[in-house]
Amino acid sequence: MTRTKAGYKLLTEAAIKFDEMYDDAKAAGHTLDLVGGYRTFARQNEIFDWDLYVATGGSLNDTSPVRGATRAKSGSNGNTAAAFPGTSNHGWGTAIDVARNGSAGDLAIYWVMKNGYNYGWSWYEGYAVNEQWHFTYTTDSSKLKEYPLDSSNRRIVNFSASISSLTTPPGSNTP
Numbered sequence: 001m002t003r004t005k006a007g008y009k010l011l012t013e014a015a016i017k018f019d020e021m022y023d024d025a026k027a028a029g030h031t032l033d034l035v036g037g038y039r040t041f042a043r044q045n046e047i048f049d050w051d052l053y054v055a056t057g058g059s060l061n062d063t064s065p066v067r068g069a070t071r072a073k074s075g076s077n078g079n080t081a082a083a084f085p086g087t088s089n090h091g092w093g094t095a096i097d098v099a100r101n102g103s104a105g106d107l108a109i110y111w112v113m114k115n116g117y118n119y120g121w122s123w124y125e126g127y128a129v130n131e132q133w134h135f136t137y138t139t140d141s142s143k144l145k146e147y148p149l150d151s152s153n154r155r156i157v158n159f160s161a162s163i164s165s166l167t168t169p170p171g172s173n174t175p
């Protein structure tokens with residue numbers, strides 16, 4: 001693992017390509033702040049339990065450490081957005097969550113959607129799970145594509161989900 005210019009650790013190869021992307025984004029006027037990178041198994045467990053708690057009726061605003069989540073859906077993702085512990089690519093150090101710091105953060109995220117494929121950073125999985133902040137590092141060229149922006153640079157062409165309606169657990173993002 002290697003620490004990136006944005007603070008989080010990633011698999012070394014992924015970190016090197018992230019730092020290249022970070023510099024080019026900076027030159028284009030965007031700061032790629034991260035709120036997620038390499039994540040330990042224990043942390044993924046915690047996030048999964050939190051997500052499951054909310055998915056089964058718990059309050060989104062309940063941030064108490066013990067939330068009474070039950071592993072009723074153990075063995076599958078169930079209704080949770082967080083990957084089942086042990087299966088998240090955050091655990092391999094090949095996933096990032098880009099910070100949503102208001103409109104500046106969203107513009108940075110759109111920049112990565114459009115340009116990330118040049119650096120091995122794919123929005124393929126983030127798109128599939130409706131998470132605009134989640135990008136994965138891959139060498140699979142079928143998952144490396146440009147998501148074109150409209151003329152405002154604030155919207156992905158043909159992307160219908162309401163980005164502002166998406167929610168995240170406090171202090172962390174999923175999967």
Ligand SMILES: [Zn+2]
Pocket residue numbers: 036090095096097133134135173174175
């Ligand atoms: Zn993520």
